[in-house]
Amino acid sequence: MSAIPSTTRTWCLYAGGLLVTLLPLAVLSGDLFWVNILIYTYLFAGLAVAWNIIGGFGGQFSLGHGVFFAVGAYMTARLYLGWEISPWLGMIPGALLCATIGPLVFWPTFRLKGSFFAIATLAFNEVGLVMANYLHTVTGGPRGLQIPFKAGLGNMIFADQCIWALIMFGFMALCVAITIVLMRSRLGYYLLAVREDEEAAHAAGIDVTRVKLRDTALSAALASIGGSLFAMYIRTIDPPTLFSLADIGVKFALIALIGGIGTIIGPVLGAFLIIPAESYLRAVMGGGLPGLHLVVMGGVMLLAALFMRRGVAGALDALWRRRSRSAS
Amino acid sequence: METLLNVLVVGILLGGIYGLVSIGLNLIFGVIRIVNFAQGELVMLGMYGAFLAYSMLGLDPYVSTLIVMPAMFLFGVIVQRVAIQPLQAESSMQIFATFGLLTVLQNVVLVFTRGEGYSVATKVASFSIAIGEIRITGTHLIILIAVTAISVLLHLFLQRTLMGKSIRAVTQDRQAARLMGINVERTFMVTFDIGSALAGLAGALIAPIYTLSPGIGDNFILAAFAVVVLGGLGSVAGAWAGGMIVGIVEAFAGYYIDPELKQAIWFLIFLLVLVIRPTGLSGQVGAEEVGFREQS
Structure with missing residues (x-):
């Protein structure tokens, strides 16, 4: 383990890194096609960072985060449509709800190891999908919810796409900041200890289950906020979109994997590679042969799993280490 | 009474389908613990294989199993070599690799078919037997017979043959199996290939009752995992029963509770069983960790 970098150094790196991720927006802010891609990039970067808190640092390979994402989306949209509660406030109950149901649902599944946990959380996602279709009064059923366009800061609806890009950027920045604080805290070190060796951590006096539950609550709440922002951005939500495995549930994990699971920068890197590549391929290839861009994306996923663990x-x-070794 | 019986028959027929599409996964996940999310796509390829044999050679889907099964066996060899073997010890990477494979297979088929739905015809479809008010079509009856027959054969294979015994030995303790002179890698490979061939067979047999679409495997994958876990990992008789449980629960929940919730009920049962007894109803307690032993 390397030494803990100093506080100032860490936050300077954080600020510098954020500035770099803002560069593409500054350059491309006139191009709506790319601004839209950047909005999704920032959003999914934040969501992958949120997933990484439990999936990477916690070592709990969740495929059920789509449920938290959907809860946030439905809650915010429903509160806004039904009671005209501003989405800025409407994000909070969803996040709190997820911070409660996340640990409640994951708690019994924590004793499952590896793939069994993943399958259980996958089933959780499918239960969510069925329930969303069934609970018409809340979710609008299969037809979904539509949010009318009524621009305004309080409504979180904007005509200018660049504002959305900045909001999503803020979400990503928040998620990364929370991860940094977490990993420098006592809970963060407990987490790493639990991930590396659960029994040894337990023997050292760490309450393993409690550590995982707190971590789940945090991860689920952030995923829910991501869902709220997503709902207000696209303004049409329905069950197949929110519970899609390929586009939501598994994608968070995929992005983190491609970037590097269990690192702070990894999920952000992953999002900046995957989302623009996918959107671009969809635009270029989608017109000719539907599905061709997904053949490429699936192939990338397969290759990443095989060669870039x-x-x-x-x-x-690894490259950096090799160079610094040959230099010295 | 008539209704109750009717629902039960519907459930049993549905259970036959679920059991059939799960047989391959029972070997691949139940026995050698490969988390194969692309299993539904192997069934899907079997369906399209039957369609190709039907449209190009005019073969009945039941005859085409003679081509589809060996073809899917070979496909299994390739998949196992390229994507599964390098990840033998890493279950979370298997999830990604097989999810990538799922995406590739679904969309390659989508590219070739351009999203058009196909169907496969067979003469058997026009036969049906009636018991009182209840009608059972020939295609469903064949599935029910097939799943039972395959289960019996697979059980005999695992219990009686040398290959079957080495498969079971490898599941229980890789290291000990290796010391007994079993070629562990080859055993894994053959098990995966047989699992793939059985998925292809299932696809060909159910092709006549579905409209073929590239995403059809999604309907089977969670059910297959549920069946394998419910029945008890690797237990052939258990998987047969697991298929029946899922089918009957779905039929009863659909009729007596709400058609929209029919799947949620067995999802929940599946989750409960996973949490309480991950080795399923008839598996050995603690067996879910067997096979993970060498990895830690």
Whole structure:
């Protein structure tokens, strides 16, 4: 383990890194096609960072985060449509609800190891999908919810796409900041200890289950906020979109994997590679043969799993180490 | 009474389908613990294989199993070599690799078919037997017979043959199996290939009752995992029963509770069983960790 970098150094790196991720927006802010892609990039970067808190640092490979995402989306949309509660406030109950149901649902599943946990959380996602279709009064059923366009800061609806890009950027910045604070806190070190060796951590006096539950609550709440923002941005939500495995539930994990699971920068890197590549391929290939861009994306996923187990961040890290070794 | 019986028959027929599409996964996940999310796509390929044999050679889907099964066996060899073997010890990477494979297979088929739905015809479809008010079509009856017959054969294979015994030995303790002179890698490979062939067979047999679409595997994958876990990992008789449980629960929940909730009920049962007894109803307690032993 390397030494803990100083507080100032960490936050300087954080600020510098954020500035770099803002560059593409500054350059492309006139191009609506790319601004839209950037909005999704920032959003999914934040969501992958949120997933990484339990999936990467916690070592609990969740495929059920789509449920938290959907709860946030439905809650915010429903509160806004039904009672005209501003989405800025409407995000909070969803996040609190997820911070409660997340640990409640994951608690019994924590004793499952590896793939069994993943399958259980996958089933959780499918239960969510069925329930969303069934609970018409809340979710609008299969037809979904439509939010009318009524621009205004309080409504969180904007005509200018660049504002959306900045909001999503803020979400990503928040998620990364929370991860940094978490990993420098006592809970963060407990987490790493639990991930590396659960029994040893237990023997050292760490309440393993409590650590995982707190971590789940945090991760679920952030995923819910991401869902709220997503709902207000696209303004049409329905069950197949929110509970899609390929586009939501598994994608958070995929982005984190490609970037590097269990690193702070990894999920952000992953989002900046995957989302623009996918959107671009969809635009270029989608017109000709539907599905062709997904053949490419699936192939990338397969290759990443086979040859880049530690992701881009891991590959860069290995390269860096080799160079510094040959230099010294 | 008549209704109750009717729902039960519907459930049993549905259970036959669920059991059939799960047989391959029972080997691949139940026995060698490969988390194969692309299993539904192997069934889907079997369906399209039957369609190709039907449209190009005019073969009945039941005859085409003679081509589809060996073809899917070979496909299994390739998949296992390329994507599964390098990840033998890493279950979370298997999830990604097989999810990537799922995406590729679904969309390659989508590219080739351009989203058009196909169906496969067979003469058997016009036969049906009636018991009182209840009608059972020939296609469903064949599935029910097939799943039972395959289960019996697979059980005999695992219990009696040398290959079957080495498969079971490898599941229980890789290291000990290796010391006994079993070629562990080859055993894994053959098990995966047989699982793939059985998925292809299932696809060909159910092709006549579905409209073929590239995403059809999604309907089977969670059900297959549920069946395998419910029945008890690797237990052939258990998987047969697991299929029946899922089918009957779905039929009864659909009729007596709400058609929209029919699947949620067995999802929940599945979750409960996973949490309480991850080795399923007839599996050995603690067996879910067997096979993970060498990895830690």
